[in-house]
Amino acid sequence: MKNMTLANIAAACGGTYHGNEEDQNKEVLSITTDSRKAEPGCLFIAIRGERVDGHDFVDSVFEKDALCVLSEQELPEAKGNYILTESTLQAIKDIAEFYRQQLSAKVVGITGSVGKTSTKEMIASVLSEKYRVLKTLGNFNNELGLPLTVFRLTEEDEIAVLEMGISDFGEMHRLSKIARPDICVMTNIGQCHLEFLHDRDGILRAKSEIFDFIAEDGKIVLNGDDDKLSTLHEVKGIAPTFFGLESGREICADELVSKGLRGTVCQIHTPQGNISVHVPLPGRHMVMNALAGTAVGLELGLSLEEIKRGIEKVEALNGRFHMIEHNGMLIVDDCYNASPVAMMASLDILMDAEGRKVAILGDMFELGENELELHAGVGAHASQNAIDLLICVGERSRHMAEAAFEGGGCGEVLSIPTLDALLKTLPKLVQTGDTILVKASHAMHFEKVVEKLQTL
Known part of the structure; x- marks a missing residue:
């Protein structure tokens, strides 16, 4: 990596180098925060996460011949070079800024x-x-x-x-x-x-x-x-x-x-x-x-x-309006994330599909104080598009289902409280010839819906 010597990395993040003085002029070959991807010559940046602390894997990355570790705690027993910095989360940004300019x-x-x-x-x-x-x-x-x-x-x-x-x-x-x-x-x-x-x-x-x-x-x-x-x-x-x-x-x-x-x-x-x-x-x-x-x-x-x-x-990515043909059904995997605008746009596209049009929609998050009205707006849009079967999953999406039902344009509207309940009933809801849109915020884990549909 151009100009990414240990000395330059330490300077970029305001860190203090500890280790072999001759190694300071060596360039790292790669940078990772995942100890499983550590390789000879790499820099491993130890990040404290909610569930995992990268500092717990320092010994294992040195066993893989990492050139250096970036740490926010002293490593007196370190088996290799390390750079001590106040915050590795800030340091990773500082180092990336330096590297971009090289x-x-x-x-x-x-x-x-x-x-x-x-x-x-x-x-x-x-x-x-x-x-x-x-x-x-x-x-x-x-x-x-x-x-x-x-x-x-x-x-x-x-x-x-x-x-x-x-x-x-x-x-x-x-x-x-x-x-x-x-x-x-x-x-x-x-x-x-x-x-x-x-x-x-x-x-x-x-x-x-x-x-x-x-x-x-x-x-x-x-x-x-x-x-x-x-x-x-x-x-x-x-x-x-x-x-x-x-x-x-x-x-x-x-x-x-x-x-x-x-x-x-x-x-x-x-x-x-x-x-x-x-x-x-x-x-x-x-x-x-x-x-x-x-x-x-x-x-x-x-x-x-x-x-x-x-x-x-150009090709579609999984979770981004990725179309999967399975057992006579066309599954539209659009479940990576969702917002009201994106969800309504996907419903518009569904109208061009052949066969019965099925939309499996879930809760959208981070919408602020108007979140229930925004969910209802999607339901009204689904009604206007005359979706054959609208399945709304989650507490917020109950308001989507209510608005769609009041609109009267959908063939059938179901409100299902949880993802687990949907997965149990899904085999009874879809059929050969359906085009099925699957969309919700990422935290709803609707990739499980796509996986389930591919087992039917």
């Missing part, structure tokens, strides 16, 4: 209330047509996950596409300080984390902290169809590029033709020309993601043909 890779930082991951996948797919790209894996988008993603960068990587997620004020400022984005992308301002950010204006302020450490010659790419983002006309002297489905955007799309759950064909219009594209994943939001990918691709010098190829190669 590398020449351009960084695309992506934030927004919903759609960060699918937009990240689209942008990475587009840029991979021209560059060597590293992208955020899984949900490594917070103050611990982002540094670990940065540590995966090598000198060979040309672009890093980094997802940046927050739940409170100040977090994005700290993430931006690490990432130092060259291009900032914002997908939308929705209703996530209202418990901490109060309202959509608060969400906009918190998300806008991504601009705090943007490069001087940086670029900004925004969803121009979002009423909040469309108000950002200039940031630090940088005029944003707006994308959207409405006319007048610099990057826009029209002539949308739905292919059901197989995606959408559309025309994308840019200042450099137009392209006809088959976006292979369903929903208008995926067309928006394609527009974001187009905008970023043009900023980084891709041709329209390269952008088209990248869009048409």
Whole structure:
């Protein structure tokens, strides 16, 4: 890892080095917080978690020939080098910030209330047509996950596409300080984390902290169809590029033709020309993601043909509208997370499905004082879409079921109190030919629903 000597690491985090003096000039080969992934030449950062304390595994990582351990407690019996620091959680951010500045890779930082991951996948797919790209894996988008993603960068990587997620004020400022984005992308301002950010204006302020450490010659790419983002006309002297489905955007799309759950064909219009594209994943939001990918691709010098190829190669991730065909059913695994806007968008896509349309929806968290009304709004939307079978799971989702029942548009509405109760009754509720949407907040553990459906 370039310039990641033990001396530089200690300086970056304000730590004190203990160990072999000659080793201070050695570069670590990798950095991990997982003792199971420790390897020769690595730096192991001992993190105190709610259930596990990394300091308990110091001996085992030295047995694997780790070059050094970063610790927030003295290790008088250490069998190797260690750096003592006040807080390893702060140190990991400081070290990642230092390492980011050793590398020449351009960084695309992506934030927004919903759609960060699918937009990240689209942008990475587009840029991979021209560059060597590293992208955020899984949900490594917070103050611990982002540094670990940065540590995966090598000198060979040309672009890093980094997802940046927050739940409170100040977090994005700290993430931006690490990432130092060259291009900032914002997908939308929705209703996530209202418990901490109060309202959509608060969400906009918190998300806008991504601009705090943007490069001087940086670029900004925004969803121009979002009423909040469309108000950002200039940031630090940088005029944003707006994308959207409405006319007048610099990057826009029209002539949308739905292919059901197989995606959408559309025309994308840019200042450099137009392209006809088959976006292979369903929903208008995926067309928006394609527009974001187009905008970023043009900023980084891709041709329209390269952008088209990248869009048409994008694939869904597990838990992110991932379609699974099993025993005559089409299971739509969209259970990674949920917000009212995202849930209603998924219900809209379900309308393009063949066969009986079944939605298994669960509680959404961190919605603030209006959470029950927001759940009811999703239920009303399901009624308007005439879902054949709506199954609402959890105490909050009871209000979703009540609103759907009052709307009268759904074929059948069920309210089930717990996940365990759902799993027991699920075999009696679904049938061959169904298209089944599964969606809830991550803490509902709806991946168990997807697993159960694949056993029927």
